[in-house]
Amino acid sequence: MTEFSGARSLRERVDMVAESLSKTIAITFSENCDAPETQITFRSFAVDVRNRTSALLRSGVAPGDVIGAFMPLTPVSYQTLLAAMVVGTVAPLNYLLEAEALIDLLRQVKASVLLTSATAAEDPTFPGKVAIIRNALPDLKVVVFGDAQIAPGTVELDALMSETGEDWPDGLPNDTCRNMVLMLTGGTTGKPKIVPHTEAMYLALLEAGAHAQGALKGERMLSALPLFHTSGTLNAGLIPLMAGASIFIPSARGYRDPDVAKRFWELVERYRITLGAAVPTALAAIASNPPTGPVSGFKHILTGGAPLPQATAEAIRESTGAFVVNGWGMTETCGFSVLNPVDNPRIETVGVPFDCIQAEVRLPAADGNLTVQAGTDQIGELVVRGATVITHYLDDYPDAFTPDRWLRTGDLARIDANGHLTITGRQKDIIIRGGHNIDPEIIEGPAYRHPAVELAAAVGRPDSYAGEVPILFVQLKPDVRLEESELLEFVRPLIVERAAIPKSVHILGVMPLSGPGKISKLILRREAARQVFQHEADAIAGSGKIAVSVHDDARHGIVAELRGVNEIPESVRKDIDEKLKQYSIAARWAEGVTS
Structure with a gap:
């Protein structure tokens, strides 16, 4: 337990951290890797959150309102997000989507308010996009924060911040079982699922996550993940901050700024960073740019969301001495809920469940229900439940839960004799060739062993005879050349199943990625x-x-x-x-x- 574990609300946790670490730096922000930094103490952070909470109420936002949020990385994004969470129910949206898609999402979450930064560093079309949304949704209250010219008819949040911020305003919601955040997941093949996170779930996560991640008081984490994803909002944001660790945001574009990965180790040394977090695609770029000198004080970098190539983790360990700590989680579990021990991780597994999580691997019974628990090292579907796991979606998805109300993850997994969990594939990613299931990992793993390959993804190609056949897409490391036929000959003897040998290899200039930086197999x-x-x-x-x-x-x-x-x-x-x-x-x- 941390010294802040007694907090009965998120507001109380903000106050306790600020009182304990008043003059300690909470956030260091740079517009880019060479820009002057802005530093914010924990006391200033708490004062700002309280001020923004009052300003939101003064703007006409009512407690319990659903607030759609566009939250690019800025020096005040976490404070603004926290204030919105305290007042209403926040839906952080991927502001990089087209305006039409964002309009649909705002309607789906039933937002009455749009809380948005005035600009987004990685999207020059951002102000025009907001204008299109305002025209399409004239009843939507638009509240803008940040230093920039705002459009007529919008509310300027910063202009309403006139109080000292020493106290929380009256009239705020007090029910910790209320929906504090709505996260959207999926949506690539239709309407996205709306995932409700309660304040009680976050209070449990802040404790369990801080210990599991090693993000405790005195640590300094490099944070460059987007706030429209649980990894950016929670794992690299609120979890360290609410445990008394400080975060460093090296660029307003996050990992979309290529300098962050290229100069990662330089930034680690300059700002005395001890922890990091990155999706495997960003991690591959970091590994491709090893440090030019010794790395001191850096302990580990967290990763998850996609298979971790062993070669990537080994390269970072060999060049820096730091561990790559692999984990597993979903939007439905508030991000990470399974993680390797940070001081002794095993690359091939995603680790053990948090203290507040139960995880099982199950097989279907005769009636088709997922009720039979798999044996040691037997592959089945991963199911989870616990204090940070949702019990329902905002809409009805009855097949998402087992009859005894465990969440079905859709991931194929096995648990070894030591309780370590290994993700072996995803049901929807499995390539089915003539009725035979092929795990993409047995193709991607060998591809990653080639020194020229930075990213690899195997998918099924439609085939009139076999249903699907495997093919392989790769992105090469910068400034290297490789023929597709060469790579095919390289992987052929390394693939353990003959049926899994790819029918073709395709070298891409840029691998398509989803918003959080995962390879988009879709x-x-x-x-x-x-x-x-x-x-x-x-x-x-x-x-x-x-x-x-x-x-x-x-x-x-x-x-x-x-x-x-x-x-x-x-x-x-x-x-x-x-x-x-x-x-x-x-x-x-x-x-x-x-x-």
């Missing part, structure tokens, strides 16, 4: 399908006659959309439709012709 699967269907269309209609695009449909899954460059005879359309039926893929013809 985009890769779409591209693999598009190539197949384009080939079939060209074979029937002739090259260049038909343009094929691939979309995801909530009802039908992958859908191929075909559009003729000129009018396509009905007989040709029918031939193509019949051919695509062999892939069990829905196909539709777009009206008109391409320009």
